[in-house]
Amino acid sequence: MTLATSHDATSAGPTAPTFAEAIKVWARIGCLSFGGPAGQIALMYKELVEDRRWIGEQRFLHALNYCMLLPGPEAQQLAIYIGWLMHRTIGGLVAGLLFIIPGALVMLGLSLLYVLYRDVPLVDAVFLGVKAAVLAVVVEAGLRISRRALKNRAMVVIAVAAFIGIYLFKIPFPIIILAAGLVGWLGHRYSPTTFAGAGHRGKAGAPEFKGVVDLMFDRGELDHATPSGPKALKTCAIWLPIWLGPVLVLWLWSGSASVWTQIGGFFSTMAVVTFGGAYAVLAYVAQAAVETYGWLQAGEMIDGLGLAETTPGPLILVLQFVGFFAAYRAPGGLDPMMAGSLGAVLTLWVTFAPCFFWIFLGAPYVEALRGNKAISAVLTAITAAVVGVVMNLALWFALHVVFREVRSVEFLGLAPDLPVLSSLDWRAAVLSAAAMIAMLRFKIGMIPTLVAAALAGILFAQFLVG
Numbered sequence: 001m002t003l004a005t006s007h008d009a010t011s012a013g014p015t016a017p018t019f020a021e022a023i024k025v026w027a028r029i030g031c032l033s034f035g036g037p038a039g040q041i042a043l044m045y046k047e048l049v050e051d052r053r054w055i056g057e058q059r060f061l062h063a064l065n066y067c068m069l070l071p072g073p074e075a076q077q078l079a080i081y082i083g084w085l086m087h088r089t090i091g092g093l094v095a096g097l098l099f100i101i102p103g104a105l106v107m108l109g110l111s112l113l114y115v116l117y118r119d120v121p122l123v124d125a126v127f128l129g130v131k132a133a134v135l136a137v138v139v140e141a142g143l144r145i146s147r148r149a150l151k152n153r154a155m156v157v158i159a160v161a162a163f164i165g166i167y168l169f170k171i172p173f174p175i176i177i178l179a180a181g182l183v184g185w186l187g188h189r190y191s192p193t194t195f196a197g198a199g200h201r202g203k204a205g206a207p208e209f210k211g212v213v214d215l216m217f218d219r220g221e222l223d224h225a226t227p228s229g230p231k232a233l234k235t236c237a238i239w240l241p242i243w244l245g246p247v248l249v250l251w252l253w254s255g256s257a258s259v260w261t262q263i264g265g266f267f268s269t270m271a272v273v274t275f276g277g278a279y280a281v282l283a284y285v286a287q288a289a290v291e292t293y294g295w296l297q298a299g300e301m302i303d304g305l306g307l308a309e310t311t312p313g314p315l316i317l318v319l320q321f322v323g324f325f326a327a328y329r330a331p332g333g334l335d336p337m338m339a340g341s342l343g344a345v346l347t348l349w350v351t352f353a354p355c356f357f358w359i360f361l362g363a364p365y366v367e368a369l370r371g372n373k374a375i376s377a378v379l380t381a382i383t384a385a386v387v388g389v390v391m392n393l394a395l396w397f398a399l400h401v402v403f404r405e406v407r408s409v410e411f412l413g414l415a416p417d418l419p420v421l422s423s424l425d426w427r428a429a430v431l432s433a434a435a436m437i438a439m440l441r442f443k444i445g446m447i448p449t450l451v452a453a454a455l456a457g458i459l460f461a462q463f464l465v466g
Helices: 003-010 019-032 036-051 057-069 074-117 121-149 153-167 173-190 212-218 229-254 259-273 278-292 298-309 315-328 336-368 373-402 426-441 446-463
Strands: 406-408 417-419
Touching (some): 019 036, 036 057, 036 074, 057 373, 074 298, 074 336, 121 153, 121 298, 121 373, 121 426, 121 446, 153 173, 173 278, 173 373, 229 259, 259 336, 278 315, 278 373, 315 336, 373 426, 426 446
Antiparallel strands (some): 406 417
16 A cells, blocks of 8 residues: 555544654765755655655745755755754754765765875876766756756746856856846746746646645644744854854964965855855856865866765765865965865865754745745746856866866956867867766766766776877
């Protein structure tokens, strides 16, 4: 007997999980959350909506839309949100921490191994293939998001405008997001059908069901989800010091020019101004980390993304890799490995502490705004703009993977990055094309594609000269 039939027969609805049961499920999700934000959200949907019915589809999607609007990793924030709904603040903390801890530990280990063995020819050959596969992963993610977001010509225009703005005019990402939100709000007023949310129904057109959270709302058991001014002030009083206190201490201890203050300040700023998920964030972070601060090279940034793609947890864990290198190359009086590890921990802290703050502060108000069509229109437009930003990231990766040299050309107020054609790496081009065919045409998964590309990179390096 299926789950749906059992519930229909008893009319009792799904059973609320104990806190211990929830911990087991969140740990399972944290260890299996491969595949970037799309794969992680799909995993949570299957575990929480379809298999266990802890939350109904409409409320799940409403929470997801809010998390997509926030700066930071939307998949982790969605876990915090649902954990908070079911078991209050402690539930949100456990769900959010278990979502990132497995991947963070793996990523730290990979960062250490990368430093120790990066110059070994075999490792260099592996990353030749990994970079090609990463490019395919980013392109596939962009296409997947576009299929969901670009429902009409207006959404396509917003996506194209976002791409042109960030690629040709170097318009800051936050301005693009704010402009898209304004377009969505105006669109709701003057053309509401164009900017209306797509709407969702269950699989095969099945009607919406009520999950554990929905039934708890109906019974009036979720008073913590009711917004109030005093609760909002209390949240700010607790979480702002948790987030920014270490940054202030480091600034007072080491000064504004130290790498610790730079890491804390830069990634704290990213936590506020970077919207649209990991793929949208990376183009902005890569430019600053490579060109502004000189913490690592473009090739190393792509290597870091390749490592992050192979670990569970949010893709934004690649920032941990960046923070590791920043401190490793400016260790002061510390051992470089120790400095790098501390830099990774600091990056994790200022990247993920704000995620809990955004949810605990804003989620009660978001629950109160369920069904607000103006908010839905704003989110619809922002999602379309994110498509353009992700495509810009795909182009940035393509240029740096396939060509050994890329230059920024300024002309009539434009500043596009263009490749030096004579620097073409044909091996990377061939591997990238093969990886895209594997993922887009034959629907081969990300991990098998990464492994196959890495093996192909070894063969190319062994028998063919670049």
